[in-house]
Amino acid sequence: xxxxxxAALGAFAPGLPLAVGLSGGxxxxxxxxxxxxxxxxxxxxxxxxxxxxxxxDAFEAHCTALCARLGVPLVVRRVDARPAPGQSPEDAxxxxxxxxxxxxxxxxxxxxxxxDIALAHHADDQAETLLIALSRGAGLPGLAVMPAHAExxxxxxxxxxxxxxxxxxxxxxxxxxxxxxxxxxxxxxxFTRNRLRAQVLPALEAALPQFRDTFARSARHAAQAxxxxxxxxxxxxxxxxxxxxxxxLRTLSAARQANVxxxxxxxxxATAPTDAQLAELLRQIDHCRTxxxxxxxxxxxxxxxxxGAGLVWSTA
Numbered sequence: 001x002x003x004x005x006x007a008a009l010g011a012f013a014p015g016l017p018l019a020v021g022l023s024g025g026x027x028x029x030x031x032x033x034x035x036x037x038x039x040x041x042x043x044x045x046x047x048x049x050x051x052x053x054x055x056x057d058a059f060e061a062h063c064t065a066l067c068a069r070l071g072v073p074l075v076v077r078r079v080d081a082r083p084a085p086g087q088s089p090e091d092a093x094x095x096x097x098x099x100x101x102x103x104x105x106x107x108x109x110x111x112x113x114x115x116d117i118a119l120a121h122h123a124d125d126q127a128e129t130l131l132i133a134l135s136r137g138a139g140l141p142g143l144a145v146m147p148a149h150a151e152x153x154x155x156x157x158x159x160x161x162x163x164x165x166x167x168x169x170x171x172x173x174x175x176x177x178x179x180x181x182x183x184x185x186x187x188x189x190x191f192t193r194n195r196l197r198a199q200v201l202p203a204l205e206a207a208l209p210q211f212r213d214t215f216a217r218s219a220r221h222a223a224q225a226x227x228x229x230x231x232x233x234x235x236x237x238x239x240x241x242x243x244x245x246x247x248x249l250r251t252l253s254a255a256r257q258a259n260v261x262x263x264x265x266x267x268x269x270a271t272a273p274t275d276a277q278l279a280e281l282l283r284q285i286d287h288c289r290t291x292x293x294x295x296x297x298x299x300x301x302x303x304x305x306x307x308g309a310g311l312v313w314s315t316a
Contacts, residue, residue, distance in 0.1 A: 002123055002212055003163040005172040009034045012160035015116040016042045019104055021097070022067075022074070023047070024059035026180040027120035029066060030169050031161060033178060035118065036070040044114065046104070048097045049078045055184050062181045102153050118158045121146055123212040124166040127204075128196045130215050135192075144223035165212065232256070233263030242268070243310030246288050257282055269313045271300030285311075 009031075020032045022045040035043050047063040049056055060076055067074035079096040104114050126145055133142035150157045161169065173180060189195055204211045237260050240248045244264055249257050258278055265271050273281065277299045284295050288306060295306035302315040 002165050002168070005030060005034065005161070005164055005169055008160055008164050009038070012118075012158065014118060014158050014160075015156060017044060017114055017116075018042060019044045019046050019101070019114045019117045021046055021048075021101065021117065021119045022063050023120075023183075024062040024066075024181040025120075025183060026170050026173055027122055027125075027161060027166070029062075029178060029180040030173050031118060031120040032066065032072065033070065033173075033176065036072050040071070043072050045072050045074045046100065046117075047074060047076045048100050049076055050093050050096065055181070059181050059183075062179075102155065104155070115154070116156045116158065118160060120161055121159045122161045122164050122166050122169060123216065124197070124201060126162055126219065127201065127212050127215045128193050130219055131196055131200065132192060140222045140226040140229065143219060144226050145219045147223060163216070229259050230263060233260045236260040237264055241310070243307060243312045245310050246285060246306065247309065249285055249311075254282060257285065265300055265313060269300070269302070271302060271313070273299045 012035075016039055018035060018039065020028070020035055020043060022028045022032050024047070032043070032045055045063065045067050047060060049060055063074060063076070066072075077100045079100060101117050104117065129145045130143065133145060136142070146159055146162065147157075148159050148162050170180075185191070186194055186197070189198070208214070236252065236256060237244065240260065244260070249260070252260065261278065261281065262273065265273060277297070281297055281299060281304060284297060287293065288295055293306070295304070295311070297304050299313065302313055304311055304313050306312075
């Protein structure tokens with residue numbers, strides 16, 4: 001069941017002090033307001049100025065005024081979020097934001113020794129993300145979408161509003177007499193997420209009123225299944241050794257070979273193969289039956305090659 005803002009934030013129990021990502025939109029404004037009221041003096045707001053549109057200065061001005069009124073320290077970080085060739089503007093902006101958040105524990109500008117970060121993603125964001133993942137043919141990691149809690153890079157990430165509808169957040173803010181800034185780009189139909197928000201979610205609401213809850217349940221199932229695959233891959237990799245033994249790999253089913261290779265590349269080399277690259281890698285492993293058989297294949301951002309009896313990956 002979707003939650004009210006009050007219920008969702010009442011159940012939120014992060015470590016303190018807490019950093020809150022503040023864009024100036026309704027969702028992050030509500031999150032900061034609730035957290036600042038509940039933990040006065042223990043909350044820091046972090047605003048990332050992307051500089052990609054004229055409204056960016058208005059976002060910063062709203063955040064500055066809100067934090068001054070709430071007595072919350074505000075850090076504004078200006079970033080270059082221009083997309084690289086072939087990269088979507090949304091992805092470039094998201095990566096820039098996360099780089100700022102990841103820098104918090106070691107940053108001289110942080111007044112706290114922070115380990116916990118709260119982000120304002122909500123139930124509609126979760127549904128949109130799942131639909132985008134499905135449209136791209138994503139595997140389980142993509143279908144698991146955004147977790148309510150996660151630990152990465154020494155930080156604890158929280159999304160306490162994942163069970164709350166977007167319209168419920170705005171209704172709650174209006175009841176508090178609060179305002180927010182609307183991002184003009186949210187109305188731009190060139191962005192997939194905006195088309196989903198304007199066209200697909202209303203149709204789903206009419207046909208399947210509980211879709212947010214059922215989508216969230218499917219995402220949790222995907223996350224649990226992926227956790228099991230990760231655990232199996234870790235066990236298989238421990239048996240294969242490092243570098244992974246080619247002969248030992250061939251004793252596994254094709255599905256387990258694919259699973260352990262993805263795990264090895266992701267966790268040991270921070271890269272991921274495309275479906276075509278992984279299929280070709282599996283084919284070459286199957287043919288790699290003589291001592292002299294060479295293997296050299298682009299995978300992810302580098303190359304997998306045979307070295308002795310095992311596989312190695314490098315950018316060279």
